[in-house]
Amino acid sequence: MKVSVALAYWTIAIFVWIYLLPILIVGFICCIPFFIVVTPPLFAISISVMYLLKDEIIPNGYIRDIVNNIPYKLWFGAIDELPPLPTPRLICSHPHGILCTGILISAHFRPGSTTVFAVSKWLFAVPFVGWLARHLGCIPATYEDIERALQSHSVILVPGGVPELITGRPYTRRTGFLKIARSTNVPILPVETKSTFFDMIPCGFQEFRMWVAKCIGIPLMLPVIGWYGTWLPKRVPIHLRVFDEFIPSGDIKNDNAAYYNIFTT
Numbered sequence: 001m002k003v004s005v006a007l008a009y010w011t012i013a014i015f016v017w018i019y020l021l022p023i024l025i026v027g028f029i030c031c032i033p034f035f036i037v038v039t040p041p042l043f044a045i046s047i048s049v050m051y052l053l054k055d056e057i058i059p060n061g062y063i064r065d066i067v068n069n070i071p072y073k074l075w076f077g078a079i080d081e082l083p084p085l086p087t088p089r090l091i092c093s094h095p096h097g098i099l100c101t102g103i104l105i106s107a108h109f110r111p112g113s114t115t116v117f118a119v120s121k122w123l124f125a126v127p128f129v130g131w132l133a134r135h136l137g138c139i140p141a142t143y144e145d146i147e148r149a150l151q152s153h154s155v156i157l158v159p160g161g162v163p164e165l166i167t168g169r170p171y172t173r174r175t176g177f178l179k180i181a182r183s184t185n186v187p188i189l190p191v192e193t194k195s196t197f198f199d200m201i202p203c204g205f206q207e208f209r210m211w212v213a214k215c216i217g218i219p220l221m222l223p224v225i226g227w228y229g230t231w232l233p234k235r236v237p238i239h240l241r242v243f244d245e246f247i248p249s250g251d252i253k254n255d256n257a258a259y260y261n262i263f264t265t
Helices: 002-052 062-068 101-108 121-125 129-135 143-149 161-167 176-184 206-216 252-264
Strands: 090-094 116-119 138-140 155-157 188-193 240-242
Touching (some): 062 129, 090 101, 101 155, 116 143, 143 155, 176 252
Parallel strands (some): 090 155, 116 138
Antiparallel strands (some): 188 240
């Protein structure tokens, strides 16, 4: 029944999109002069904001407080929350998921949370979006930014990145998070989200899409289906599996094998 409803929604959406396509094309052509005038100052503002906030860590504030205090349990029902972390930890979330819903709601967006979430650095190049991301406790997922944040805050990182999003399986070839934990002497807290919030429509050419994901970090995939065919996450409880802290030894190859082995036990 749910599949039928979802397909019906997508059929209607595709029909409306095709019906409105000529209007969108005409509107785009008419707006080209406006874009020519507005784009340069917006780009300049975006670059300026990126430079001014490049070292800023904003773990709290009025925007974060509003988002943190949304009653998410009304939507998801039950939420497995992470216990308070007394000292900085590198929280590694698996799998990536569409919106990283599990770790976002269970750890980042909850009352009193001051965790920092490492996301794609390209997000901060988008006007307003980058500014908003900063005020929601996000930082660029670079070595320098994560190491700086770990001096005072726990950082949430999704090591699998876009390749893990494409395959839906653990992507074990990235070892940067182990190097960061070792260099900062911070333990890793592995967390696995057991709930599924979106259905992915099967898509071919996985090898090519994986190549694109690894080279430029763009997920080539079909639209996902969430709650009743929308892009909202399904209304299912958020269940987590929290593992014991992992402390890298410094031997990256052995650490990588030992780390991912814990998910099979």
